[in-house]
Amino acid sequence: MNPQFEAEVIGAEQTTVSSRSIRFGRPEGFSYLPGQFIILELLTGGADGKAAGISKIAKPLSFSSSPTEDHLQVTKRLTGHEFSNAFLSLKEGDLIRFSGPYGSFTFQGEHEKIAMLSGGIGITPLRSMIKCCTDRGIATDIVLFYSNRAEDDIPFGDEFEALKGKNQKLTIINTLTRPGPAWMGRTGRIDAKMIRELLADYQERVFYTSGPKKMVEAMQLALQELNIPASRIRKEIFPGYD
Ligand SMILES: Cc1cc2nc3c(=O)[nH]c(=O)nc-3n(C[C@H](O)[C@H](O)[C@H](O)COP(=O)(O)OP(=O)(O)OC[C@H]3O[C@@H](n4cnc5c(N)ncnc54)[C@H](O)[C@@H]3O)c2cc1C
Numbered sequence: 001m002n003p004q005f006e007a008e009v010i011g012a013e014q015t016t017v018s019s020r021s022i023r024f025g026r027p028e029g030f031s032y033l034p035g036q037f038i039i040l041e042l043l044t045g046g047a048d049g050k051a052a053g054i055s056k057i058a059k060p061l062s063f064s065s066s067p068t069e070d071h072l073q074v075t076k077r078l079t080g081h082e083f084s085n086a087f088l089s090l091k092e093g094d095l096i097r098f099s100g101p102y103g104s105f106t107f108q109g110e111h112e113k114i115a116m117l118s119g120g121i122g123i124t125p126l127r128s129m130i131k132c133c134t135d136r137g138i139a140t141d142i143v144l145f146y147s148n149r150a151e152d153d154i155p156f157g158d159e160f161e162a163l164k165g166k167n168q169k170l171t172i173i174n175t176l177t178r179p180g181p182a183w184m185g186r187t188g189r190i191d192a193k194m195i196r197e198l199l200a201d202y203q204e205r206v207f208y209t210s211g212p213k214k215m216v217e218a219m220q221l222a223l224q225e226l227n228i229p230a231s232r233i234r235k236e237i238f239p240g241y242d
Pocket of ligand 1: 063074076078080125238239240
């Protein structure tokens with residue numbers, strides 16, 4: 001069993017219209033690999049802990065932060081449900097509890113060339129990996145196919161643009177499924193045709209895909225269509241969004 005940690009929330013902000021991030025201090029002795037997750041425990045029924053019917057609820061959340069950053073960060077898609085609302089109410093100074101780190105969906109430069117296929121909230125472990133590779137100057141060639149609904153709902157969109165300036169090995173292919181009239185970029189979902197068209201060397205890459213079950217399953221089908229063997233596909237499924 002992994003040890004439990006307590007930490008203080010040091011920041012909370014809206015990441016996009018539908019997602020929010022909280023930052024918390026890194027407890028002494030805690031370390032993790034880019035892409036890993038924790039089980040975050042929150043109290044509901046009264047943020048001050050005094051209200052009647054208080055209960056503890058816990059959910060797995062991937063780190064969106066990188067081990068190269070001093071703070072820890074998780075980013076949650078807001079669903080209006082119990083845990084999500086408790087997450088939304090977190091503010092600076094609140095205490096949270098978590099266990100971990102868990103998971104083997106990690107990357108720290110093991111391959112020369114990778115491609116990442118993701119969308120929406122599925123980006124969290126990939127943001128962790130991309131930031132880590134950039135900060136550590138890892139030479140892996142990374143192509144991120146990044147699908148989102150609309151311009152105001154691209155988690156870490158501006159940050160990725162900035163990271164491209166620091167990491168010559170990073171390419172980001174944004175695609176929107178419901179763009180506004182001013183969007184000049186690519187549209188539609190990620191599929192085998194898009195990958196084949198934009199990634200001439202797809203047969204040489206290891207693929208990382210993460211997010212809601214339907215999204216990851218669609219990416220797996222696309223990769224099967226491209227004859228990518230299962231041994232070159234790494235995945236992390238976020239249940240609870242279908
Ligand atoms: C390894 C791992 C990493 C993950 N990382 C992330 C991450 O980085 N960010 C992130 O946002 N999520 C992540 N998740 C998913 C996360 O753990 C939750 O499952 C997800 O956020 C949904 O939780 P929720 O409390 O908002 O919704 P829940 O209340 O759990 O709802 C989930 C589903 O249950 C049903 N449901 C429950 N209550 C109601 C209700 N009152 N009315 C109608 N339907 C209801 C709905 O079908 C809904 O879609 C991860 C999951 C795993 C396993």
